[in-house]
Amino acid sequence: MIVIDAGHGGVDKGASGNGLFESDYTLLISKYMKDRFDELGIPAKLTRDSDETLTPNERVNRILSAYGNDPGVLVISNHLNAGGGEGAEVIYALRNNDTLAKSILEGLGSAGQPVRKVYQRRLPSDQTKDYYFIHRNTGVTEPLIIEYGFIDNQNDAKRIKNNYKKYAEEVVKTIANAKGFTYTPPRVQNEYVVERGDTLWNISKKLDTTVEEIKKLNNLNSNLLYIGQVLKVPNYNTVTDTNITYVVKKGDTLYSIASKNNISVNRLKEVNNLKTDDLSIGQSLIIPETESIVLPKEDEIINEGSVYVVEKGDTLYSIAKKFNTTVDKLKETNSIINDILTIGMNLLIPSSGSTLQDIIIHTVEPGDSLWSISRKYNTTVNDIKQLNNLDTDLLVVGQELQVKRNTK
Numbered sequence: 001m002i003v004i005d006a007g008h009g010g011v012d013k014g015a016s017g018n019g020l021f022e023s024d025y026t027l028l029i030s031k032y033m034k035d036r037f038d039e040l041g042i043p044a045k046l047t048r049d050s051d052e053t054l055t056p057n058e059r060v061n062r063i064l065s066a067y068g069n070d071p072g073v074l075v076i077s078n079h080l081n082a083g084g085g086e087g088a089e090v091i092y093a094l095r096n097n098d099t100l101a102k103s104i105l106e107g108l109g110s111a112g113q114p115v116r117k118v119y120q121r122r123l124p125s126d127q128t129k130d131y132y133f134i135h136r137n138t139g140v141t142e143p144l145i146i147e148y149g150f151i152d153n154q155n156d157a158k159r160i161k162n163n164y165k166k167y168a169e170e171v172v173k174t175i176a177n178a179k180g181f182t183y184t185p186p187r188v189q190n191e192y193v194v195e196r197g198d199t200l201w202n203i204s205k206k207l208d209t210t211v212e213e214i215k216k217l218n219n220l221n222s223n224l225l226y227i228g229q230v231l232k233v234p235n236y237n238t239v240t241d242t243n244i245t246y247v248v249k250k251g252d253t254l255y256s257i258a259s260k261n262n263i264s265v266n267r268l269k270e271v272n273n274l275k276t277d278d279l280s281i282g283q284s285l286i287i288p289e290t291e292s293i294v295l296p297k298e299d300e301i302i303n304e305g306s307v308y309v310v311e312k313g314d315t316l317y318s319i320a321k322k323f324n325t326t327v328d329k330l331k332e333t334n335s336i337i338n339d340i341l342t343i344g345m346n347l348l349i350p351s352s353g354s355t356l357q358d359i360i361i362h363t364v365e366p367g368d369s370l371w372s373i374s375r376k377y378n379t380t381v382n383d384i385k386q387l388n389n390l391d392t393d394l395l396v397v398g399q400e401l402q403v404k405r406n407t408k
């Protein structure tokens with residue numbers, strides 16, 4: 001049983017960038033999944049199927065009332081990231097293991113999206129609890145937050161816009177296989193039967209095409225339709241791979257373009273059928289989607305109060321050095337008694353000076369404004385906005401904000 005949670009919605013547009021809003025794409029992805037789970041006969045419900053504002057409480061209530069508070073309920077919370085980075089992440093709850101999260105991330109990788117990592121995140125003020133309410137407040141269900149990519153990253157935004165169905169399909173496939181359902185690829189639909197109330201416009205929206213396209217395919221000279229009319233429609237379930245085109249600028253070399261896009265010069269030449277290394281200004285080059293993984297660059301720039309996931313080869317000393325802190329502080333912050341680290345373990349990185357405990361979660365109450373909250377915790381409006389990736393001053397009652405509390 002699956003609850004598909006389209007993150008954000010209504011006045012809460014979530015992250016934005018490159019002309020896209022997170023809440024729109026989480027809805028598109030979620031609705032696509034719902035249709036596909038229906039086709040496959042896998043029980044699934046949506047937390048929202050329109051551009052609706054939901055408080056965290058309302059969202060949790062819908063999740064728990066969909067199929068009850070049961071470990072057999074899988075919650076797929078769809079999100080897009082922002083704040084500098086590229087690629088997909090999956091965050092799983094403290095009460096679950098990482099098996100499904102890993103499979104989903106691998107699936108997204110095979111669908112052409114760069115992937116970063118799977119991880120858990122703990123509440124700084126109480127490390128026995130999950131950081132995200134979708135993990136923390138959803139009983140014994142199995143919730144996964146899928147961050148498909150960074151909406152404020154141009155490459156990710158482009159890929160998500162073009163490939164969101166492909167990515168959603170990959171998640172559906174992974175879940176179907178993991179939970180023992182028979183998976184069949186999406187039906188390719190070539191025909192549409194006109195229903196009462198249909199217009200060319202709403203059919204085109206429904207099928208992700210245009211009015212012109214439908215008219216052309218069916219040689220229609222007018223917009224008139226009749227109920228039961230069979231229309232030819234484009235294969236709306238086929239998803240296309242899109243490559244990014246790059247126009248050569250003055251000073252560019254094959255090497256500089258390749259390294260900027262995380263691919264090899266050979267691959268770049270191969271994709272573009274280049275026999276020599278010569279480029280001309282204005283020339284269009286196809287930049288293939290990176291098959292590659294992870295950009296460690298952003299991972300290393302971790303803000304204070306962040307979680308670090310222990311990797312192979314790490315020691316307390318190397319981590320302390322990396323984050324400009326001491327082994328003692330690291331051990332104290334994380335209540336580590338011996339010096340043993342396990343790969344995948346989450347470590348809270350103490351900030352220099354103030355302690356992590358200074359970041360708290362404030363739940364927005366009626367009457368709150370960014371200004372009043374900033375006064376309460378002796379911080380600034382900008383700081384709160386930055387910490388929470390807010391690009392508006394609008395708050396929703398029940399919204400959870402990270403606030404850095406400064407002591408005078």
Ligand SMILES: [Zn+2]
Pocket residue numbers: 007008014015022078079080
């Ligand atoms: Zn989000």
